[in-house]
Each structure stands twice: as C-alpha cells, then as structure tokens.
C-alpha cells in the first residue's frame with residue numbers, strides 16, 4: 001500500500017501513545033524504518049505487520065484496531081492534500097459513498113500503483129442500503145466499518161452498519177447493511 005496508509009498509522013499511534021510506543025511497534029513489526037514516504041508504494045505485508053504489532057502492543061483486538069484506524073483515516077485524509085477530493089463527492093453520506101470509486105480513480109492519477117477497492121451501494125428499503133465491497137485484499141472489513149462511521153460523522157449523519165454473513169451469491173465480496181438513523 002502507499003506509504004500514506006502507513007504514515008496514517010504512524011500519526012495515529014504517535015498522537016495517542018507517543019513516540020516510544022511507535023518505536024516499539026516498528027521493532028515488533030520487524031521494520032528497519034520508522035517513517036514512510038507518503039507517495040511511495042510499499043509491500044502490503046508492512047501494513048499488515050504494523051497492525052499485528054499494534055495488537056501485540058496494546059492488547060486491542062485486530063478487528064477493533066482496524067475499525068479505529070478506519071475512523072481515523074477520514075480525519076487524516078481531511079487534513080491532507082486529498083481532503084478536498086473527498087469533500088468534492090458531495091455533502092451527504094450517500095453521495096460520498098456513491099462517489100468512492102470515482103474518488104479512488106482520481107487518486108490513481110497521483111498514485112499510479114494504487115490498488116483501490118470498489119464499492120456498490122444498493123438501496124434495499126426505507127433508509128436501508130446494502131454496500132457491496134470488492135477488494136483484492138483480505139481481512140479489511142472492520143476497517144471499512146470504521147471508514148463508514150467516520151464518513152457519516154464527517155457529513156453530520158448517523159448510521160448503523162452491520163457486516164452481513166457471506167452467501168453463495170456474495171462469495172467474491174463482502175456486504176454491509178447500512179441503516180440511516182435520524
């Protein structure tokens with residue numbers, strides 16, 4: 001993944017736990033570096049080992065670490081050069097979710113090695129949606145949940161997200177139920 005993701009993790013840990021904790025997380029992850037270039041592409045294994053080391057260091061479960069990071073990512077990108085891109089997709093949660101693929105496509109212009117996920121929002125009833133999430137990567141569903149709550153908080157809306165169990169029809173992707181709350 002692009003170094004921006006690892007730097008997001010770095011910034012989060014440093015702000016919440018301090019520099020010493022970040023150093024020991026990098027040691028536990030077996031890394032010989034403490035910083036990443038945001039616009040350079042790194043092996044996904046580095047990001048996964050950082051997550052594993054955070055679990056080890058803090059005792060927080062992997063799902064929770066990923067969900068917390070998903071929520072933080074929205075704050076992090078808002079403060080970056082890409083914040084405008086996210087806000088450009090629209091003012092509402094639904095507009096922004098519908099704009100996710102176009103947004104990652106625009107990011108691809110700046111990050112040509114990006115392997116973005118893909119999303120499809122399907123209305124299934126009053127204020128209820130199914131969000132289909134396609135990715136080449138494993139295990140990131142809890143991060144998607146955090147990202148969605150973060151996105152809703154950014155647009156000032158309230159949602160409830162549930163990860164739906166896999167069915168034969170959805171075996172190649174993950175599905176989340178999103179309910180818009182008042």
Ligand code: HEM
Nearest residue numbers: 001002077082083085086114115116117135136137140147
């Ligand atoms: C301007 C805002 C954003 C930027 C700059 C951004 C950028 C990125 C980058 C750099 C990656 C790593 C992929 C790679 O390097 O190959 C990524 C992955 C990802 N992004 Fe975004 N992103 C943004 C907003 C969002 C939002 C709002 C969502 C909401 C669902 C989202 C969902 C994801 C997911 C789930 C991944 C993990 C990769 C995967 O599933 O395969 N992103 N994004």
